[in-house]
Amino acid sequence: MDLQLKIYNTNTGKKENFNPINTPFVGMYLCGPTVYGHPHLGHSRGPVVFDVIIRYLKHIGYKVRFVRNITDVGHLLNDADEGEDKIGRKAKLEQLEPMEIAQYYSDSYHEQINKLNVIKPSIEPRASGHIIEQIEMILKIINSGYGYVVNGSVYFDVIKYSENYNYGKLSGRILEDLIAGAGESRRELEGQEEKRNPNDFALWKRASEEHIMQWNSPWGLGFPGWHIECSAMSAKYLGKTFDIHGGGMDLLFPHHESEIAQSTVCHNTQPANYWIHHNMVTINGQKMAKSLNNGILLSELFTGNHHLLEKAYSPITLKFFILQAHYRSTLDFSNDALKAAEKGLKRLFNTLDLLNKLKATEKSDFDFNLLKNSIYDALNDDFNTPIAIAQLFEIANIINKINDGFTTISNTDLSEMKIFVNTIIYDILGLKNDNHDSSEYIEPLINIIIDLRNEAKLQKDYKKSDELRDKLLNAGFEIKDGKNETTYSIIKN
RNA sequence: GGUCCUGUGGCCGAGUGGCUAGGCACGGCUCUGCAAAAGCUGCUACAGCGGUUCGAAUCCGCUCGGGACCUCCA
CATH class of the missing domain: 1.10.730.10 (Isoleucyl-tRNA Synthetase; Domain 1)
Structure with a gap:
């Protein structure tokens, strides 16, 4: 038996022996949902996969702090043609407070995901609750020379970063290719002309007037860029460097790549030792x-x-x-x-x-x-x-x-x-038999009926015994005649 | 168009050089009053073409199919 746990690390593209920074403690961050819709099949895979990972780590003796965020700021709708906040947009359509929407959908997320019998996060931070931490981080990035301010927005200088670090390592991308491909199939969005380079990404975005979700910042009213919230919250609760960062493969680029860049220049160390990405459905x-x-x-x-x-x-x-x-x-x-x-x-x-x-x-x-x-x-x-x-x-x-x-x-x-x-x-595996009735009264009752049926069988009254069997089946109890005894299992239709 | 992943039996899905998972479905048998359950058993695959090798589903190349991502927004 191989006692050593091996984990495939997306960052190196190899299976590596798992060694936490501070055994027996393991810090793990999982990118959670953006709460602007009800959870679908795709949302279930991450929580299930990482649930087993957490359960197994615990089983082999680790103490895990599991942080899974809720993103309730900053995301735009795909079909949005202007810099409008994803949650804000919904809010305007439905005439509700943006936070009301976020609350509604995060409740929905919890309701469905909890049915999967997954261990709840140790901490479930919200992006909107960590604006201060995000602003502090952006200030540090600006001070380190990798962020610049334009018209109330702040961008991360990817070109400068790549002079000293390897931007694209995680996702297996080469910056030159990104620059080369940057001209094509580019969607025309506002703010593009503000950036020094098309590959730069936003740390903070100035909010236009119709923006509902906005916060005050050193650069005026605005909202945080997409990637910064995970960097800020993971550092706050797990430290500058922690053990495992997880998420779906769709987040590899640019989200996780950018997280690494931000955290690296901010903390002088890369955020996570092991990157785990699950595939899509x-x-x-x-x-x-x-x-x-x-x-x-x-x-x-x-x-x-x-x-x-x-x-x-x-x-x-x-x-x-x-x-x-x-x-x-x-x-x-x-x-x-x-x-x-x-x-x-x-x-x-x-x-x-x-x-x-x-x-x-x-x-x-x-x-x-x-x-x-x-x-x-x-x-x-x-x-x-x-x-x-x-x-x-x-x-x-x-x-x-x-x-x-x-x-x-x-x-x-x-x-x-x-x-x-x-x-x-x-x-x-965190499975459970959801066909099992927990009621202690059921079993003796069913056994009485089974006894009645067996008596009928002994008297060759098959009409009666079959009737009992069929009725039990209709009621959701499947009779199983074994060699020595008759048992039953509860089924759902 | 670019980068990367992928193609396994009727279906889902492991396996990355030789020992040919597993589940479900389907057929046969045993048990059984019958059925179900359970057991035994049959079906034996690796997209196509070429190459490397004593030997490939597994490595390499090409072709075809599926998928992810492509930066400012999400």
């Missing part, structure tokens, strides 16, 4: 896009209320589905794929129930440690959850065989297996 092989009319909100997935969905899928099914793919691969959603995950997960939980009823014998005729180690190996190898889950199914297989008397397990292995399997499924 597709739907039926296509990207999610408004124009394709294939965007699915999390609420729609959970209720099944969407033209592309044949049925509803539970949050835990979604989580399991996401974890069946490696986080650095694209993940394709379809009804077939979701249904496959749902059934697989159900089987896994069924065998988990069986595990508690298993009887041990003298010895095991399989190598439990081999299976156990293969799961740790998988997780240590850049959090390879698909392999871990595959091995879990191997164990499920063995559990079923033991139950049917085709395989044996020793007492030691059995008690170890119980602990281990529960740890992996509940503590590390």
